Amino acid sequence: MGFKEWIIPQDKIFFNILEQQADLVLKAAQLFKKMVNNPENYAENMKEMRRLEHEGDEIVHKMIHRLHKSFITPIDQEDLADLTSLYDDVLDYIDSVANRIFMFEVKKPDEIIKEFAGIIEKQVIEVNEALKYVRKMKQEEIENRSKQVHSLENVADDLHDKAIIRLFKEKDPIKIIIMKEIYDFLENITDKCEDVCLVIQDIVLKNA
Secondary structure, three states: OOOOHHHOOOOOHHHHHHHHHHHHHHHHHHHHHHHOHHHHHHHHHHHHHHHHHHHHHHHHHHHOOOOOOOOOOOOOOOHHHHHHHHHHHHHHHHHHHHHHHHHHOOOOHHHHHHHHHHHHHHHHHHHHHHHHHHOOOOHHHHHHHHHHHHHHHHHHHHHHHHHHHHHOOOHHHHHHHOOOHHHHHHHHHHHHHHHHHHHHHHHHHHHO
16 A cells, blocks of 8 residues: 555545445344344355355455555544444344254244344344445434334334243243243344444544
8 A cells, every 4th residue: 555545534544344244234233134034044044144144244344454455544543443442243134143043953943933034134134224225324314214224223122021921931941041031142142233323423424
């Protein structure tokens, strides 16, 4: 990298990396929804999920590498690092819960899991739209998307409560332990999506 490239903000590079990550998280959310609704090919799809998770790690490393090589960035370096890391957490959690369903041999994911998968996909779509508006710092659009993510997170909270109430009517203690862990992971993913939006809103406020 020459001096000119080092000293002048390479806006497109950083925003492109964020959007690459966003596309990857959406692929993972869509794959997870597919896996729980059509579990026949779960093992094969789990291999693809692991590939997406590894690709996500590479994107985080790419962002950190570019940040270390750049003197000036379009938005604060720490904010870029935090945003990339936090959205990678969403991908990691999707991979983790998919893997738990596989390891615990949940052959037929229930309607609660399927409903969570749908909520997560919708949240990720909204987060991705918000990320696109970071490039142009469109605060109103980002706030609208963030409200949708928050609304979906509230739906997920209610679903989690309903799932736990129903679960503790079960008599099999092993099933209770396994399913509670899965439900908790799913609810945590929806929290993480909301956290990503909070960071996006904070970035736009700082740069407005």
